[in-house]
Amino acid sequence: MFRRVRQVYLDVNATTPVAAAVQRRMAEVLDKYPGNPSAAYRLGREAATQIAQARAEVAAAINASPQEVVFTSGASEGNNHVLRMIAAHAPASRRRLVTTAIEHSSVHAVAEELAEQGLSVTWLPVDRHGRVRVEDLAAVLDDTVCLVSCMLANNELGTINPVRALAALAHERGIAFHADCVQALGKIAVDVHELGVDYATFSAHKVFGPKGVGVLYVREGAPLSTFISGGQQENGRRAGTESTHNIVGCGAAFARVEELLAKAPIVAARRAALLGTLRGAMPQLIENSPSDGVVPNTLNLRFPGIRNADLLAFLDLHGVSVSAGSACSAQGGKPSHVLTGIGMTEAQAQESLRLSLSSDTSDSDIAYVADLVGRFVRGEAPAISLVSPGQIDAAFIDDERNFMLDVRLGVERRFMKGMPNSHEIPFLDFGRWLDRLPRARNIVVVCSTGVDASIVAYALKSRGFANVGLLVGGLWAWRAAHGALYRARAGSKVTVVS
Numbered sequence: 001m002f003r004r005v006r007q008v009y010l011d012v013n014a015t016t017p018v019a020a021a022v023q024r025r026m027a028e029v030l031d032k033y034p035g036n037p038s039a040a041y042r043l044g045r046e047a048a049t050q051i052a053q054a055r056a057e058v059a060a061a062i063n064a065s066p067q068e069v070v071f072t073s074g075a076s077e078g079n080n081h082v083l084r085m086i087a088a089h090a091p092a093s094r095r096r097l098v099t100t101a102i103e104h105s106s107v108h109a110v111a112e113e114l115a116e117q118g119l120s121v122t123w124l125p126v127d128r129h130g131r132v133r134v135e136d137l138a139a140v141l142d143d144t145v146c147l148v149s150c151m152l153a154n155n156e157l158g159t160i161n162p163v164r165a166l167a168a169l170a171h172e173r174g175i176a177f178h179a180d181c182v183q184a185l186g187k188i189a190v191d192v193h194e195l196g197v198d199y200a201t202f203s204a205h206k207v208f209g210p211k212g213v214g215v216l217y218v219r220e221g222a223p224l225s226t227f228i229s230g231g232q233q234e235n236g237r238r239a240g241t242e243s244t245h246n247i248v249g250c251g252a253a254f255a256r257v258e259e260l261l262a263k264a265p266i267v268a269a270r271r272a273a274l275l276g277t278l279r280g281a282m283p284q285l286i287e288n289s290p291s292d293g294v295v296p297n298t299l300n301l302r303f304p305g306i307r308n309a310d311l312l313a314f315l316d317l318h319g320v321s322v323s324a325g326s327a328c329s330a331q332g333g334k335p336s337h338v339l340t341g342i343g344m345t346e347a348q349a350q351e352s353l354r355l356s357l358s359s360d361t362s363d364s365d366i367a368y369v370a371d372l373v374g375r376f377v378r379g380e381a382p383a384i385s386l387v388s389p390g391q392i393d394a395a396f397i398d399d400e401r402n403f404m405l406d407v408r409l410g411v412e413r414r415f416m417k418g419m420p421n422s423h424e425i426p427f428l429d430f431g432r433w434l435d436r437l438p439r440a441r442n443i444v445v446v447c448s449t450g451v452d453a454s455i456v457a458y459a460l461k462s463r464g465f466a467n468v469g470l471l472v473g474g475l476w477a478w479r480a481a482h483g484a485l486y487r488a489r490a491g492s493k494v495t496v497v498s
């Protein structure tokens with residue numbers, strides 16, 4: 001089974017654990033405020049009061065007024081809604097959206113969809129750290145633009161954009177401005193009135209609040225169409241019985257923003273220490289994040305010559321969580337659009353990792369991570385072979401010396417048949433069945449995209465298996481390379497290791 005290893009969480013930009021004070025408030029609501037907030041009797045009114053308090057807490061944290069705060073299921077919903085709404089109501093003379101190449105996918109993907117539907121989309125260039133230049137926005141604005149959408153802080157690089165100046169420029173031309181502020185909150189001061197934006201989005205789970213709840217700030221007077229019809233919740237704009245405990249958790253998390261900001265200098269010092277010790281372990285390291293104009297906790301680094309999936313898997317094996325892209329894209333197998341957006345080649349992007357810290361990251365955590373990276377860089381990590389999809393042809397599959405170990409999750413297996421002659425083992429529980437695996441054969445670990453397989457491959461290596469490889473790009477890549485073989489034999493002679 002798994003050894004208990006030290007855990008070092010360096011993926012704060014993906015999500016944060018719920019703070020104890022927030023958990024207490026949520027538990028209190030679940031326990032004491034069961035009423036439907038829309039109901040006219042006391043239980044309902046009490047629940048509604050809890051929501052009103054949360055709205056006031058959110059408003060205070062971002063310097064908005066409570067009526068400018070709309071609770072959503074998260075920032076993705078808010079981002080989607082603002083872009084779609086503005087596009088849907090734009091007059092025929094203003095059918096152009098201006099956004100950047102480094103937005104979160106909940107903006108990026110919607111902009112691409114809208115472009116397919118006929119909206120004209122201008123993608124602003126960014127510098128090599130992902131920063132938008134005010135003069136580049138000025139150069140593309142005219143009276144055909146309906147919305148400018150630009151994030152305040154980038155999730156992968158931490159780069160801060162000059163949103164105040166960008167919004168002012170848009171307003172000079174009567175153009176609405178939306179800023180995704182998810183990664184800025186709790187790291188730098190976010191004052192929506194000072195920024196001068198019309199719409200801003202936030203997410204509770206990035207600031208030690210619960211998942212599944214967020215905030216759309218809508219400046220008083222800015223248009224907002226209904227998200228969901230069928231009820232009077234959120235001032236008739238987003239129907240559906242409120243998730244009272246989540247909303248209260250969101251308010252409690254926003255109430256801690258000042259506390260988080262007070263700790264920002266500590267976080268920045270830890271970030272500098274981490275960078276310094278990692279440089280000691282690998283002097284040729286390249287900073288993708290800028291050294292100033294960056295949120296204090298985010299460090300995106302390129303490790304030249306090292307495949308990020310391998311280093312990620314090695315760190316994971318030792319209890320260290322880092323990211324090779326945004327949380328949402330880590331499974332996708334494609335390099336991050338943010339990194340390619342700042343001009344990196346796919347190969348360079350696949351050498352990059354994001355480490356995002358909190359004030360809980362200790363000096364000894366930093367020393368531990370730097371030591372692991374040093375061991376990996378010096379080649380002291382157990383070597384696994386990388387097997388390309390092209391190599392695994394029918395002869396390879398039928399060769400008795402090879403043992404294809406399929407570690408996909410059950411749900412993934414339902415979507416795609418396994419490789420012929422493969423052996424299925426549960427990813428989450430593979431440690432239980434290690435004694436059933438043939439140590440004398442070449443074990444090739446296969447997952448959907450090549451990410452999970454790295455973790456299992458390193459685990460096998462560290463448990464003394466001599467010949468271990470992993471299928472680069474996973475089953476998706478193998479199917480693309482061997483379409484005919486897949487159609488003829490996929491799913492045949494598959495056995496379950498048990």
Ligand SMILES: Cc1ncc(COP(=O)(O)O)c(C=O)c1O
Binds near residue numbers: 106153155183327328
């Ligand atoms: C910059 C940014 N915007 C939006 C989101 C989406 O937030 P949510 O998970 O609340 O939908 C994220 C989360 O990764 C993010 O980092």
